[in-house]
Amino acid sequence: MAVMNYSDAARKAVREAMRADDAVWCVGEDLGRGGVFGQYRGLQDEFGPARIADAPISEAAIMGAAFGAAMVGTRPIVEMRFSDFALCAVDELVNQIAKARYMFGGQSRAPMVIRQPMGMWRSSAAQHSQSLESWYTHAPGLIVICPSTPQDNYSLLKAAIECDDPVVYFEHKNMWGLDGDVDTAEAAVIGEARTRTHGDDVTIVSWSQTANFAVEAAETLAGEGIGAQVVDLRSLWPWDKNAVLDSVNKTGRLIVAHESVAVGGFGAEVVAIVSEKVGAALHGRVRRLGAPRALIAYAPNLENKMRVTAEMIVDAARDLMQ
Amino acid sequence: MNQANFDRERGVKLLTTMERIRAFEENAVLAAERDKLVLGAIHPSFGQEAAAAGVLWPLRTDDYLISTHRGHGHTLAKGADPIAMMRELLGREGGCCGGKGGSMHIADFNVNMLGANGVVGANITIGAGAAHGVKLQGGDQVVVDIFGDGAANRGPFLEGLNWAVVFQLPIIFVCEDNQYAATTKTTSVTGGDGPAARAASLGLTTQTLDGNDVEAITDAVTETITRIRNGGKPEFLHVVTYRQKGHTSFDQAAYRPDGEADKQMADNDPIQRQKNVLAAVGVAADEMQAIHDAAQAEMASALQTAADTPFPDEALAFTDVQDVGSPVVEAF
Ligand SMILES: Cc1ncc(C[n+]2csc(CCOP(=O)(O)OP(=O)(O)O)c2C)c(N)n1
Numbered sequence: 001m002a003v004m005n006y007s008d009a010a011r012k013a014v015r016e017a018m019r020a021d022d023a024v025w026c027v028g029e030d031l032g033r034g035g036v037f038g039q040y041r042g043l044q045d046e047f048g049p050a051r052i053a054d055a056p057i058s059e060a061a062i063m064g065a066a067f068g069a070a071m072v073g074t075r076p077i078v079e080m081r082f083s084d085f086a087l088c089a090v091d092e093l094v095n096q097i098a099k100a101r102y103m104f105g106g107q108s109r110a111p112m113v114i115r116q117p118m119g120m121w122r123s124s125a126a127q128h129s130q131s132l133e134s135w136y137t138h139a140p141g142l143i144v145i146c147p148s149t150p151q152d153n154y155s156l157l158k159a160a161i162e163c164d165d166p167v168v169y170f171e172h173k174n175m176w177g178l179d180g181d182v183d184t185a186e187a188a189v190i191g192e193a194r195t196r197t198h199g200d201d202v203t204i205v206s207w208s209q210t211a212n213f214a215v216e217a218a219e220t221l222a223g224e225g226i227g228a229q230v231v232d233l234r235s236l237w238p239w240d241k242n243a244v245l246d247s248v249n250k251t252g253r254l255i256v257a258h259e260s261v262a263v264g265g266f267g268a269e270v271v272a273i274v275s276e277k278v279g280a281a282l283h284g285r286v287r288r289l290g291a292p293r294a295l296i297a298y299a300p301n302l303e304n305k306m307r308v309t310a311e312m313i314v315d316a317a318r319d320l321m322q
Numbered sequence: 323m324n325q326a327n328f329d330r331e332r333g334v335k336l337l338t339t340m341e342r343i344r345a346f347e348e349n350a351v352l353a354a355e356r357d358k359l360v361l362g363a364i365h366p367s368f369g370q371e372a373a374a375a376g377v378l379w380p381l382r383t384d385d386y387l388i389s390t391h392r393g394h395g396h397t398l399a400k401g402a403d404p405i406a407m408m409r410e411l412l413g414r415e416g417g418c419c420g421g422k423g424g425s426m427h428i429a430d431f432n433v434n435m436l437g438a439n440g441v442v443g444a445n446i447t448i449g450a451g452a453a454h455g456v457k458l459q460g461g462d463q464v465v466v467d468i469f470g471d472g473a474a475n476r477g478p479f480l481e482g483l484n485w486a487v488v489f490q491l492p493i494i495f496v497c498e499d500n501q502y503a504a505t506t507k508t509t510s511v512t513g514g515d516g517p518a519a520r521a522a523s524l525g526l527t528t529q530t531l532d533g534n535d536v537e538a539i540t541d542a543v544t545e546t547i548t549r550i551r552n553g554g555k556p557e558f559l560h561v562v563t564y565r566q567k568g569h570t571s572f573d574q575a576a577y578r579p580d581g582e583a584d585k586q587m588a589d590n591d592p593i594q595r596q597k598n599v600l601a602a603v604g605v606a607a608d609e610m611q612a613i614h615d616a617a618q619a620e621m622a623s624a625l626q627t628a629a630d631t632p633f634p635d636e637a638l639a640f641t642d643v644q645d646v647g648s649p650v651v652e653a654f
C-alpha cells in the first residue's frame with residue numbers, strides 16, 4: 001500500500017503494463033514531454049519514442065491508426081488529451097473500433113484503451129470541460145470506465161489495458177492531484193461497482209468525481225442520522241445493476257448524481273432499470289442530479305451554475321427523507 | 323510491349339483473376355436483381371478489375387489489404403474464398419463474416435484482408451495504422467490501402483497520408499479513380515490538381531497509371547512493393563480507371579454524358595485489353611475462352627452454394643459484441 005495521486009497511479013499502471021507486454025504502446029499528442037497533464041512523464045525515457053509515440057494533431061488518425069495497429073496485433077493506449085477532442089475521431093471510435101469485432105464476424109478484435117480526460121477543471125469553458133461518458137454507453141461494442149480514486153485509476157486502467165475489447169476510459173481532469181492509498185495487489189473487475197459508504201436510508205449512485213462528492217454528502221448526512229449508501233459505479237458499461245438493486249431494495253430511496261447534463265445522462269438509464277425492477281417499492285422516492293442542459297461558461301460564477309455539489313446531494317437526500 | 327520478355331504465365335493469371343472478379347460480380351448482380359437474394363446494396367467494380375488484379379498481384383498472403391465498399395475485386399484478388407464471399411453477400415452462415423457484415427464489410431483475416439468499409443475514406447487512417455503495427459512489431463509485411471477518388475476529399479486522406487510519412491510506414495496508398503463518387507463527377511467537386519498532387523505535397527512519392535492496363539499496373543506495383551519492403555517510404559499510386567456501371571447495382575447511372583460508358587466499354591475494357599495483349603503474344607482464343615468459362619462456372623456455382631446455405635443461427639445476433647456486459651437488457 002502506498003499513497004499516490006490519481007495521475008501517478010495511472011502512470012504506474014501504464015508502466016507496469018508496458019513492462020509486462022511488448023505489444024502495449026501509447027500514442028497521442030505531446031506524450032514525449034509527459035502529455036499535457038504529465039500523466040506520461042518519464043515513460044518515453046524508459047520505453048523510447050516508438051512505444052510512447054508523439055502524434056501530429058490528427059485525432060482521427062490517432063484513433064484510426066491505433067485501431068489499424070490493434071488489428072495486426074498490438075495493444076494501443078490512445079491519448080485524446082481532452083475528451084472534447086475525441087469528437088474529432090468519433091467515426092473511428094464508434095463506426096470502426098466499436099463495430100469491427102461484430103461486423104467482421106469475430107475475425108478481428110480491437111484491444112485498445114482510449115483515454116479521455118473529462119470534466120470541469122477550472123475556467124476551461126465549453127470546449128474543454130465536457131462530460132460525455134453517456135454518449136459512449138449508447139454505442140454497442142464499447143466499454144466505458146470512469147474511475148474516481150487513485151486506487152481505481154491504477155487497477156481499472158490495468159484491467160482496461162488487459163481487456164480484449166475497446167475501452168473508453170474517462171479520467172477526471174480535476175482529480176490528477178488527488179492523493180489516495182493504492183494497493184497494487186488489488187485487481188479490478190470491469191463492471192463491478194464499489195460501495196463507498198454503507199447506509200440503510202438512501203442509495204446514492206454516482207461515478208467519477210461526483211462519486212467523491214457523494215461520499216462527502218454521506219458523511220454530512222451521517223451526522224444527521226441519515227444512512228446513505230454510495231454506490232460508485234466505476235464502470236458505466238457494463239454496470240453493476242446488482243449492487244444498485246441490492247442497495248435500493250434495502251433503502252427504498254434512490255439518488256443518481258453525475259456531472260454530465262441530466263438530460264439523456266447515464267443516470268436516466270440507472271433510474272429506468274431500477275424503476276422496471278423495483279419501481280413500486282420506491283413510491284417515487286427518486287432524484288436525479290445532473291447539469292442543466294446549458295453550456296459550461298468561463299467565468300467562475302457562471303461555471304458554478306453547472307456543478308452538481310455535495311450540498312445538492314445532501315439536500316436531495318433530506319428531501320427524500322421527508 | 324517487349325514480346326520476347328513478356329511473362330506469359332503472369333499475363334494469363336492476371337486475365338484469370340480479372341475474369342473471376344467479373345464473373346463473381348455478374349453473379350452477385352444476378353443474385354440481387356433476378357433472385358432478390360442480396361438484400362442490401364452492392365457496389366460492383368465492372369471495368370475496374372485491372373486495378374484489383376494488378377495491385378494485389380505482388381502481395382504475399384501475409385501482406386495486408388484494406389479496402390472499400392467497392393471491394394469484392396480486391397478481396398478476391400487477395401485470395402479470399404468466393405463461396406464464403408457470396409455467402410456473406412447473401413447474409414448466410416459460413417459467410418466471411420458469418421453473415422453479419424455483408425458486401426460493405428467483407429473481410430477475410432485468413433488472407434490478411436482487414437476489411438472493406440462502409441465509411442468513405444475511413445480505411446486510410448486504419449491502413450496507415452496497420453502499417454504502423456507492422457513496423458512496431460518488426461515485421462516485413464506491406465500494407466495496400468485502396469480507396470476511391472471521392473475519398474481524397476475527406477479528412478482522413480490528409481491525416482492518414484501525413485501519418486504514414488511522419489512514421490515512415492510500409493504502406494502503398496492506391497487511389498482507384500473511377501472518375502465518379504456516387505452520382506457526382508469527382509473532378510467537379512475537387513480543388514487543385516487531384517489526388518496525386520495532394521499526396522506529393524505531403525511528401526509521398528507518387529505515380530499515376532493507366533488503371534485499365536493490368537500489365538503496367540502489375541509492373542509498377544511489383545517495383546513499388548519491393549522498394550517499400552526493403553525499408554523504403556510510403557508511396558502513392560493514382561490508378562485512373564472507369565466505373566462502367568452505376569454506383570450500386572440498382573443505379574442506372576443516367577447522369578453520365580451520353581455515350582461515355584459505351585465508349586469506355588468498347589475501347590477501354592481492361593479484360594478485353596488484356597485479351598488483346600495476350601492474343602498478340604500468341605495465346606489462343608480457345609485458351610482465353612476456357613478461362614472465361616471456368617470463371618463463370620466457378621462463380622455460378624458459388625452463388626448456387628450460397629443460395630443453398632441457411633441464414634445464421636439467431637443466437638449470433640448477440641455474439642461478438644463484447645466480452646463483458648449483456649447486450650440484451652432483459653437478459654439481466
Ligand atoms: C463518410 C461517407 N460519406 C458518404 C458516404 C456515401 N457514399 C458511399 S460510396 C460514395 C462515393 C464514394 O466515391 P469514391 O470514393 O470515388 O469511391 P467509389 O464509390 O467510386 O468506388 C458515397 C458518397 C459514405 N459511405 N461515407
Ligand SMILES: [Mg+2]
Nearest residue numbers: 470471502503
Ligand atoms: Mg470513385
